[in-house]
Amino acid sequence: MEDPDDSCPEEIPGVKEALKNNDTAGAAKRIKEYLEKQTNVSLNIAITGESGAGKSTFINAFRGIKNRDEGAAPTGVTETTSEVTPYPHPDNPNVTLWDLPGIGTKDFPARKYLKLVGFDKYDFFLIISDTRFRENDVKLAQKIKKMKKNFYFVRSKIDNDIRAEESVSDSSKEKTLTKIRDDCIQRLKDLGIESPRVFLMSSFQLHKFDFSLLQTLERELPKDKRDTLLYVMPNVNPDVISKKKKALKVHLYLLATLSAAAAAVPVPGLSVAVDVAVLIGAVTHFVHAFGLDVQSLKRLAIRTAVSYTELRDVIISPVAAKEITKELFLKAFAQLGGAAGLIGAEEVSRFIPIVGIPVAMSLSFVTTYRVLNFILNQLAEDAQKVLKKALV
Numbered sequence: 001m002e003d004p005d006d007s008c009p010e011e012i013p014g015v016k017e018a019l020k021n022n023d024t025a026g027a028a029k030r031i032k033e034y035l036e037k038q039t040n041v042s043l044n045i046a047i048t049g050e051s052g053a054g055k056s057t058f059i060n061a062f063r064g065i066k067n068r069d070e071g072a073a074p075t076g077v078t079e080t081t082s083e084v085t086p087y088p089h090p091d092n093p094n095v096t097l098w099d100l101p102g103i104g105t106k107d108f109p110a111r112k113y114l115k116l117v118g119f120d121k122y123d124f125f126l127i128i129s130d131t132r133f134r135e136n137d138v139k140l141a142q143k144i145k146k147m148k149k150n151f152y153f154v155r156s157k158i159d160n161d162i163r164a165e166e167s168v169s170d171s172s173k174e175k176t177l178t179k180i181r182d183d184c185i186q187r188l189k190d191l192g193i194e195s196p197r198v199f200l201m202s203s204f205q206l207h208k209f210d211f212s213l214l215q216t217l218e219r220e221l222p223k224d225k226r227d228t229l230l231y232v233m234p235n236v237n238p239d240v241i242s243k244k245k246k247a248l249k250v251h252l253y254l255l256a257t258l259s260a261a262a263a264a265v266p267v268p269g270l271s272v273a274v275d276v277a278v279l280i281g282a283v284t285h286f287v288h289a290f291g292l293d294v295q296s297l298k299r300l301a302i303r304t305a306v307s308y309t310e311l312r313d314v315i316i317s318p319v320a321a322k323e324i325t326k327e328l329f330l331k332a333f334a335q336l337g338g339a340a341g342l343i344g345a346e347e348v349s350r351f352i353p354i355v356g357i358p359v360a361m362s363l364s365f366v367t368t369y370r371v372l373n374f375i376l377n378q379l380a381e382d383a384q385k386v387l388k389k390a391l392v
Contacts, residue, residue, distance in 0.1 A: 043095045256366075
């Protein structure tokens, strides 16, 4: 079991001072406010490009749904987006992918495009093309840059290019990808884009090519939005899962400190009640971030043609693929063995004059941290197994 010191907690203004002054209620309030704020961070991603480039298909793939599913962005060989359309992520409605009409259409001419689509609300832009990037794409990128927002180029339908090249030559897939990437970069440079970032993708095969590299975009986002993007990223390879685990682990210290602050309040049974309420919320977030809730698993089953039952059978965590109730959580809690004994000791020690409160806080902190760490590790392992099963 890892120790709490292995985490890298966020420094929340006022918490350390409050604890030093024995203002545990004040510390708990600040931590709760911070955690609530973190779960309500909005992220708005603009998906744009010329007509028929595959924008809507990309939006559907990112959200883990197929083109024919209910709530999917409509797709077609001609322009199917006639107005700016929001598509909330099914696991986090605060994350919205915006399907923008193709640039250069009659109703959305390039020169007025950014104003017409409501430029200001987007955190960054993905400019998609299924062939060579064109002058309109570059004009759009230059205008976005001028207004000090980030943009990235996505070369879509790469799987089609690979098949086409294999039918006419014996060139390897790697050589074909290198050729396409170099051509895109050079073309964009020729049109005036310095150091263009190009991602090669297939919306039907997210685990291949460059989709997983999109997580690198987080480096240019504020810290809170960075984590929000990471948590809704599909689990397309083991590295994405590991990165989610690392990001989630940072919150263990805060949750354990919140539990410890509650343990300092001398009301029988309060700490356990607060712990459970806080931990249920945290664990539910863990499950969704790893894509191990029922709906995410069902969407994955449809997308990969691996049955829900087969995916569920590789999961061992008792909190995955279930509604996390108090009873369910306590059952999972019991798997830690000695943890239940620590709870009993905490409830007794809280009423020892003077000495009791610090002891109770310490016990509550360690217990909460270990419970969350245990569950987080188990969920991350399950996510890896589900990914492996889905890609078989």
